[in-house]
Amino acid sequence: MARRAVSLIPPWSSRILSVELDGAPFYFSTREKHLGEEAPRVFREAQNDARLYSLLVCSGDKVRQAKFHWQLKDKLLRELPPECHLSPMSSFVPNVRDSLLKGYFLKDNSESSSPTERLLRDLSRRDPVLVCSYLKREELWTQHLWSGADSPTTDTAQDYYVVPSEAPECHPSTLNIINSDVFYSFEEAYDVLNKCGDIIPEAMSVLELLPSRAKARSKPDFPVIVIEGLDATGKTTLTESLRDALGASLLRSPPQCLSPVRARFDREPPLIRRAFYALGNYITAEQIGQEGMKTPVIVDRFWHSTAAYAIATAVSGQVCDLPADGSEVYRWPSDLLQPSLVVVLTLDPEERKRRLSNRGQGETEEEKKLDHNQLFRLKVETAYQRISGPESVTVDASPSADQVLQQVLPLIRAKCHL
Known part of the structure; x- marks a missing residue:
């Protein structure tokens, strides 16, 4: 499901990602090479032992996409461990109409990653959702896009460095x-x-x-x-x-x-x-x-x-x-x-x-x-x-x-x- 969903959107590295914190969006992007930038705020503020994930809903059918996104939050709140925290999230290509994808940014502070990753793996296999996990190596954060059949540790998809991004000229929601x-x-x-x-x-x-x-x-x-x-x-x-x-x-x-x-x-x-x-x-x-x-x-x-x-x-x-x-x-x-x-x-x-x-x-x-x-x-x-x-x-x-x-x-x- 993830591979098919990725084929519906422009090249992944051209997209900006946004996480809502305290009612305001904070932006970051991904890059193949790191140039020494400071980690984006949403990653700097994460606890050292927190596990971070993003879920973006993507489907060729906009009615199905809207319906699934609307139901996804309830499903996550119901089935994730109580130590998990959700924030609204989006991904978009600046100035490109209808490029906005909506989803959630997930911080998992629970003792074990197994319940969370079991649920996310099931979502990435069956549903129109793109799942990414984030890993801190020294002071650098990387993003890994799950393929659906992958576990979070496999290397079948390229990893990208996470870097800050400037706010776009227009609020991303206006694109859609x-x-x-x-x-x-x-x-x-x-x-x-x-x-x-x-x-x-x-x-x-x-x-x-x-x-x-x-x-x-x-x-x-x-x-x-x-x-x-x-x-x-x-x-x-x-x-x-x-x-x-x-x-x-x-x-x-x-x-x-x-x-x-x-x-x-x-x-x-x-x-x-x-x-x-x-x-x-x-x-x-x-x-x-x-x-x-x-x-x-x-x-x-x-x-x-x-x-x-x-x-x-x-x-x-x-x-x-x-x-x-x-x-x-x-x-x-x-x-x-x-x-x-x-x-x-x-x-x-x-x-x-x-x-x-x-x-x-x-x-x-x-x-x-x-x-x-x-x-x-x-x-x-x-x-x-x-x-x-x-x-x-x-x-x-x-x-x-x-x-x-x-x-x-x-x-x-x-x-x-x-």
Whole structure:
């Protein structure tokens, strides 16, 4: 399995490896000859008797790869000795799209290497995972790629020296965002869920709800206004008030027809979960097209939310690690209906938290993360602001609901000629 997996990726020595420590990535690479560099931090900090391994998931089938990676952590935590410590890890070729492989870096401080190596050897033989072991000789560390049939001590594969590597220009996660974390076409999202039919029965019921085909539609006869913002910024109250004030139709994304299966897809890997929500936008777009021929349409969340949460989740680190403003990851999908106007509601974090506590409603895992992680909230808000396509206006949602409505109504009437 390891030999076949290696054949799917560029030459091993051209790749950079990254280990997440305390929420930040630390980079290293491999080289045939050592030039006297200091060992990378992740190796310098290892205990002298610790055994180090890396596991990277690699498969020609991206759905299978995502599913296996999602399940691998639970398997490792369940079957490894308790003295083992896992850190998220990746491998990539700088500036090469879709080159990112995800996995885990393993420090084994247990007394015996046998249980760990027995499990890793079994994984490397049967599953789409590349296993490497690391050995310290004097002050130098080497990496050995297991072939699957090998024990960690055989020499059928070349060993490489481990050396530090500079941080890449772009965060490695950005290499795989397009049509993996954020989807930019109906066909790409459809293909992911279609491949899930044999492992997720609910996927087929979602596909049956989709329009017969998705294509860029001409604007409906009436304006389409999307209200965006973090949870508890007052979107529901505002959208209902706008519906009444403008005599408009009110739609929500994800659409109500997906509610029975939403919790099921929230438990799936990001690739499958994001494809589900992307297709929800296309169902909503079909509904917008129908309603927009008769009346103005107000939409509670749309593609902005789908993309902003996905980008902020995929890219670890700081706000500066997000793709730069103007990056293609912020572009609106060419085959998705564009609204006439997007209003993004903003709110002071403390006020938003107070409103959330008063609601007492269930939240998604990402919404819970907003409450406890200021950095994640800042990344979501930054991604919101950078999305390009339909015209977007930011509105302070801290005044009363009526005052917010009185801010937004003139805006809509001026820009949408209502």
